[in-house]
Amino acid sequence: MKIPVTTIRLPTRPAREYKSRFDREQSLLKMLAIPITSVAIASMITALPIFTEEPMLPPLGLLMFLSWRLIRPGLLPVWSGVPFGLMDDVFSGQPFGSAGLLWSLAMLSIEIIDARAIWRDHIQDWLIAAVLIAGVLLGGLWIAGMAHAAPAPAILIPQIILSILLYPLAVRICARLDSWRLAT
Amino acid sequence: MAPPKHRRPGFSRKAQYGLFVTYVVAIAGTMVAALLLAISVADPAGFSALRAAGAEITAPVARMFSNVRRSAQNMNATAAAYINAGSQNAALQKQAKANRKKLIEAQALRVENARLRGLLKFSEDGESQVAVGRLISSTSSSTRRVATLSIGRNFGVERAQPVRGPSGLIGRVIETGPTTARILLVTDAENLVPVMRVSDGLPAFSAGLGNGTVLIKPLNLGESPFKVGDVIVTSGNGGLYPPNIPFARVIKKTSDGALAIPYADPGNTPYVVVIRPYQGEARAAQQAVAPDGETKEVAE
Numbered sequence: 459m460k461i462p463v464t465t466i467r468l469p470t471r472p473a474r475e476y477k478s479r480f481d482r483e484q485s486l487l488k489m490l491a492i493p494i495t496s497v498a499i500a501s502m503i504t505a506l507p508i509f510t511e512e513p514m515l516p517p518l519g520l521l522m523f524l525s526w527r528l529i530r531p532g533l534l535p536v537w538s539g540v541p542f543g544l545m546d547d548v549f550s551g552q553p554f555g556s557a558g559l560l561w562s563l564a565m566l567s568i569e570i571i572d573a574r575a576i577w578r579d580h581i582q583d584w585l586i587a588a589v590l591i592a593g594v595l596l597g598g599l600w601i602a603g604m605a606h607a608a609p610a611p612a613i614l615i616p617q618i619i620l621s622i623l624l625y626p627l628a629v630r631i632c633a634r635l636d637s638w639r640l641a642t
Numbered sequence: 643m644a645p646p647k648h649r650r651p652g653f654s655r656k657a658q659y660g661l662f663v664t665y666v667v668a669i670a671g672t673m674v675a676a677l678l679l680a681i682s683v684a685d686p687a688g689f690s691a692l693r694a695a696g697a698e699i700t701a702p703v704a705r706m707f708s709n710v711r712r713s714a715q716n717m718n719a720t721a722a723a724y725i726n727a728g729s730q731n732a733a734l735q736k737q738a739k740a741n742r743k744k745l746i747e748a749q750a751l752r753v754e755n756a757r758l759r760g761l762l763k764f765s766e767d768g769e770s771q772v773a774v775g776r777l778i779s780s781t782s783s784s785t786r787r788v789a790t791l792s793i794g795r796n797f798g799v800e801r802a803q804p805v806r807g808p809s810g811l812i813g814r815v816i817e818t819g820p821t822t823a824r825i826l827l828v829t830d831a832e833n834l835v836p837v838m839r840v841s842d843g844l845p846a847f848s849a850g851l852g853n854g855t856v857l858i859k860p861l862n863l864g865e866s867p868f869k870v871g872d873v874i875v876t877s878g879n880g881g882l883y884p885p886n887i888p889f890a891r892v893i894k895k896t897s898d899g900a901l902a903i904p905y906a907d908p909g910n911t912p913y914v915v916v917i918r919p920y921q922g923e924a925r926a927a928q929q930a931v932a933p934d935g936e937t938k939e940v941a942e
Contacts, residue, residue, distance in 0.1 A: 505700030505790070507708040508782045509909030511829070511854025515782035536664050540671035544678070548696035551781030551788045554689035555679030562672040569668075599785050605683040607831040608785055609852030617783070 482642035492639040493533060496632070497522045501546040512613055516621035519546045520594055521587075521628040523561060527568055528583045529632055539565035556601040557594075564590045580629070588622040595621070687817065694819030697779075697790050701822050704778040705792055712776075712912060772916040773797035777812075777825070777908050785852055787830035789813070789908050791823040791916070799823045799916050802882065807914045810888040810905030811835065811876055815916065823916075828889070828904055829854055836879035837889050839872055845879070848889065848902070856890055859899040868892050868900035881921035881928070 501519030508515055523542050527534050539562035546557040571586060578586075595614050602608045651657030682688050723730070775793035793799055795818050805812045805825050813827040826833050829850040837848045837858065844867060846860045858874055860867060872892040878885030890902035919925055 502700055504781060504783050505697070505704050505779045507704055507711055507777070507779050509777070509780045509789070509907075510782040512852060513781075513783060513785050517783050535668075537668040537671045539668075540675050543675065548692055549700070551693075551784040551786045553679060553686065554682040554692065555675050555677075556682075558675030559672060559679055562668065562675055566668060566672070601679065601683070602785050605686050606786065607849070609831050609850075613785065613851075613853050 484640055484642055489639055492635050493526050493530075496635055497526065497542050498545060501542075502549050504549050504551070513617050514620070516617060516624050517546075517550070517591070517595065518628075519550075520557070520561065520564075520591065521621060521625060522632065524564070524568075524587045524590060525625070525628040525632040527565065528587060529629055530636060531572060534565075536565060536569055537562070539563070552598055552602055553605040556598055560594045560597045560601075563597075564594055580626075583629075584622075584625055587625045591621045591625070592618050690817040690824075693824065694794075694817060694822065697822040697824065698819050701778065701790070701792070704790065705776075708776060708778045708792070715910075715912075770918045772803060772918055773799055774913055774915050775799075775823075776913055777911060778822075780827075780908060786832075787827040787850060787852060788816070789825045789827055791815070791825055791914065792821075793916075794819045794821045794823045796821050797916075803916050803919060804883045804887075805914050805916050806887050807906040807908075807911035809907075809911070810890070811883060812906050812908060812911065812914050814882065827908060828906075829856060835883060835889065836877045837874045838877040839868070840875045841872070843877075845877055846874070846899070848874070851901075855893070855901050855903055857896075857899055858890070858892065858902050866895050866897065866899050868895050870895060872900070872902075874902055878920055881925040882919050884917065884920035 497519055500522040503518045504515060519542070523534075523539075540558050543557035543559070543561035544555070546561070547554045550557060567590065568586065575582065595618055596611060599608055599611055599614055651661055678689075773793050775791045775797070777789045778792045780789040781787065789812075791799070791805070799815055799818055801815055801818060803815045805814060811828055813825045813830070813833060815823050816826045817824040827850070828835055828848065829852060831850050831852050833850050835848040835856075836845070838845050844860060846858050848856045848858050850856050858868065870892055873888070874890045874892065876883040876885055876887045876889050888905045890904045892900045892902045894901040
């Protein structure tokens with residue numbers, strides 16, 4: 459019997475269709491590049507034309523960085539706070555080195571917490587992230603105050619609250635990216 | 643998720659040393675960051691090349707989004723103008739009639755002013771424009787109030803040039819890159835602007851509070867002479883900002899000054915003008931003796 463041409467389903471991705479589904483390997487490039495790029499892009503969000511009267515935009519780079527660290531322990535090395543932080547400093551407007559120092563200290567404190575509280579749930583991670591976000595923002599203000607005249611710390615309260623509330627969203631984004639990262 | 647068990651890597655010497663090295667690198671990196679921070683605190687302009695490079699990389703995207711944002715705003719304004727056309731026309735005609743008289747008076751005053759200046763042989767440079775650009779981003783997550791301008795050295799923008807928008811003073815240029823420049827906004831706590839009250843020329847200083855308002859402090863001591871609604875303009879003292887640029891409106895009187903809101907909102911300013919420093923030569927001579935940021939006593 460002759461099959462009409464229209465009923466033959468052509469595979470959209472032939473290479474994928476006929477490849478073996480067993481023993482596939484994850485792409486090393488994707489595994490490494492996705493966490494790095496996502497934190498970098500989140501740090502660069504401040505370059506978009508967003509104008510606020512007071513510091514209001516959450517430190518998105520820090521949120522992504524903490525989420526990756528807390529949902530995937532062992533993925534980012536202990537020293538990774540320094541390079542990620544220095545990159546954030548280029549875009550944030552803070553004195554250069556401020557995030558490099560603060561993010562690295564945050565990373566080391568998570569390392570210490572990891573040794574004490576091994577099995578944690580999401581709420582505990584959120585609590586840790588909340589403390590670290592508040593610490594990094596206040597530390598950033600203190601450092602900016604050393605280099606220049608700086609406003610009173612009360613100005614940071616809305617930003618701190620907003621950042622803490624946005625942490626679960628950052629975790630979700632990281633989790634989605636993570637499943638894409640590890641997909642074969 | 644529990645951390646992987648890398649803390650006790652077993653009997654492998656290689657793994658043990660590897661783990662140890664990561665901690666050494668982490669501590670050393672933290673110290674290097676602290677050192678970089680100390681350098682940038684001591685010399686705030688030190689890493690400006692890096693920041694300029696960062697701004698250059700992100701500028702194309704920022705410019706595109708800025709265009710999108712501006713056309714959306716224009717669309718709103720155009721639609722609103724159609725809806726309000728009738729009532730607005732009537733109101734504007736009434737306003738124009740009222741303004742005509744003031745305009746004639748102002749013209750007469752200008753002629754008289756020029757004549758008096760001629761009598762005094764008093765000359766001064768007018769406000770001269772360097773370039774026109776757009777604000778394409780701001781440090782909206784940091785406590786510093788710094789904005790990025792869409793033009794840089796390619797249009798002759800230099801450090802310490804005042805920047806104003808159509809409605810008032812925006813700030814001054816602090817760093818320049820090839821096609822971008824960074825502007826310290828008047829709302830930054832670092833930015834001190836010599837100002838005066840427009841009604842009687844009462845001299846004062848303005849310092850940013852970092853939250854969109856500025857603190858106006860009069861030079862003379864005593865109770866705050868300001869009233870809510872007072873209009874503040876730049877005074878031209880210090881030779882950087884030209885005089886009579888609209889600056890801010892007082893919204894609250896405090897014990898030793900007043901809180902004011904700047905007229906120019908960086909988020910709502912379509913174009914900004916970079917202008918030459920007022921009395922630039924005098925200022926250059928003064929800067930040679932005592933540059934910005936370091937007070938130096940002149941031994942005489």
